[in-house]
Amino acid sequence: MSHLLVTNLHKQFAGKPPTTAIDQLSFEIEEGEFVVLLGPSGCGKTTTLRCLAGLEKADAGTITLGGRTWFDSARRVALPPEKRNIGMVFQSYALWPHMTVRRNIGYPLRARRKKGQDAARWVEEAAALVGCQNLLDRYPAQLSGGQQQRVSLARSLVSRPDLILFDEPLSNLDAKLREDVRAQLHELHRRLRFTAVFVTHDQSEALALAERVAVMREGRFEQIGTPHEVFEHPATEYVADFIGLSVRLEATRTDGITRLAGVAADGRLPAPVRHGEFVLRARPDDLRIGPTAPALPTMTTVPVSIVDKVFGGRTIDVYVRLGEQRVHARIPVDDTYGWVRGLRAGDEVVLGFRPENVRAYASDGAAIVPDEALSPLGS
Ligand SMILES: Nc1ncnc2c1ncn2[C@@H]1O[C@H](COP(=O)(O)OP(=O)(O)OP(=O)(O)O)[C@@H](O)[C@H]1O
Ligand SMILES: [Mg+2]
Incomplete structure (x- = not known):
């Protein structure tokens, strides 16, 4: 034994x-x-x-x-x-x-x-x-x-x-x-x-x-x-942070509007946050970019601008500016690749994520555990 x-x-x-x-x-x-x-x-x-x-x-x-x-x-x-x-x-x-x-x-x-x-x-x-x-x-x-x-x-x-x-x-x-x-x-x-x-x-x-x-x-x-x-x-x-959710977005929710890094977002949240400040954590591989919010259906979206992109074989690393923050998204090279390849620094696009793929944390670092239902941002 x-x-x-x-x-x-x-x-x-x-x-x-x-x-x-x-x-x-x-x-x-x-x-x-x-x-x-x-x-x-x-x-x-x-x-x-x-x-x-x-x-x-x-x-x-x-x-x-x-x-x-x-x-x-x-x-x-x-x-x-x-x-x-x-x-x-x-x-x-x-x-x-x-x-x-x-x-x-x-x-x-x-x-x-x-x-x-x-x-x-x-x-x-x-x-x-x-x-x-x-x-x-x-x-x-x-x-x-x-x-x-x-x-x-x-x-x-x-x-x-x-x-x-x-x-x-x-x-x-x-x-x-x-x-x-x-x-x-x-x-x-x-x-x-x-x-x-x-x-x-x-x-x-x-x-x-x-x-x-x-x-x-x-x-x-x-x-x-x-x-x-x-x-x-x-x-x-x-x-x-240690297990790869390296993207950190400071979030605030006031009067029914959620802002990520100060920019108003559209879609659903992963956790029952009704009011106040919290942090969202995401993996770069779970982030996507699109020309407009409707191009990313079922995703929570926020407007960003392109900073840089780096080819990585099966993926492409795209760096975008969200408010004052730089965010890293790792996009698979698939059918949207042609569009992504054509992007230039300064182009206005939309960053999106599935709410079930991100995690929310309170200011003391503890996880905010999701409800059964995802809470809509606009209610
Ligand atoms: N013999 C020692 N005398 C004084 N401090 C020590 C001694 N051995 C370890 N420490 C301290 O104890 C803490 C833990 O050290 P430890 O070697 O266990 O870390 P670790 O997790 O193995 O780090 P690493 O990934 O760098 O190997 C550190 O702050 C280190 O400086
Ligand atoms: Mg050691």
Whole structure:
């Protein structure tokens, strides 16, 4: 059993002023579950992993795995890393340069004093899992970056750990290789069902790998949910921004008229906002432009002018001015492409979005949850 339970974990680093890296964090991970910690630099991702691994000692809280206490500040229990059966994969591959791939992969077994035929077989099995069986007698310097990362993956799997911790393991790989190794890791987890905590600041990596995503902010979880939940219903504006709703429109509603960045809009709203100030968040890919409002039926529209456009293959990035604000829309290259291509800076057009594709947030950042029915702007 490797059900992970963390309660009230707290870690502060000394300094002037001191830094609270982990702030009263509690969470549970089911056996076999793949959880991704997603958040910006400095939000406490690595510190959380290091506390789980026993490389860092938290100030307070408990960590238990499968009912076995790894850490309990009140009872002064703190198992050293080698007594916690974990695998670790880092951003830097951290392979020993003077050891062959075989010896590198086998290192955790030697550290746990597991030797002999079984150990040799486990090394070969782990290498085969990541497609490195032909590289066993090479040295790390004789491998590509992707191969080195697969060797470090094999090393993390070799001792059949209860928990595997990944700290941005793919971020040193180039874009193509990153997707390959990510797909292999996904497939490996589907087959082996190890329990995993995976740290990244890349939202697409988080959505692709996670069964649950925890979005971190200043040592806390701002939201934890399935990739679908977090992607479709970011609980706060912070999560929305982090998960790709990068377009921010300040909105006001007075006397039945809604203004976006100060410009009167026409159509429906995604949330029951009757009065006052709020914020709309949208993905550039959900925005469209058209010559007039009727050209964008079922959309909420607002007049804008063209600033610039950039060709991107299957999409075209169009930058428009809305009031004083610059807004980025990513338009698919389809049958409207001819019209879009002909646009010039300064042309007056209309920006539109489907109300169900945008999210509304109150001034404190909390989501304004939609009614059953969408509220019409004009009533
Ligand atoms: N050994 C340390 N001494 C002092 N402060 C530290 C130490 N380690 C981390 N911190 C601070 O704790 C906070 C969390 O750091 P952490 O490394 O966990 O962030 P992270 O989310 O992994 O960031 P990144 O994405 O940049 O790797 C940061 O403010 C960092 O400066
Ligand atoms: Mg880090």
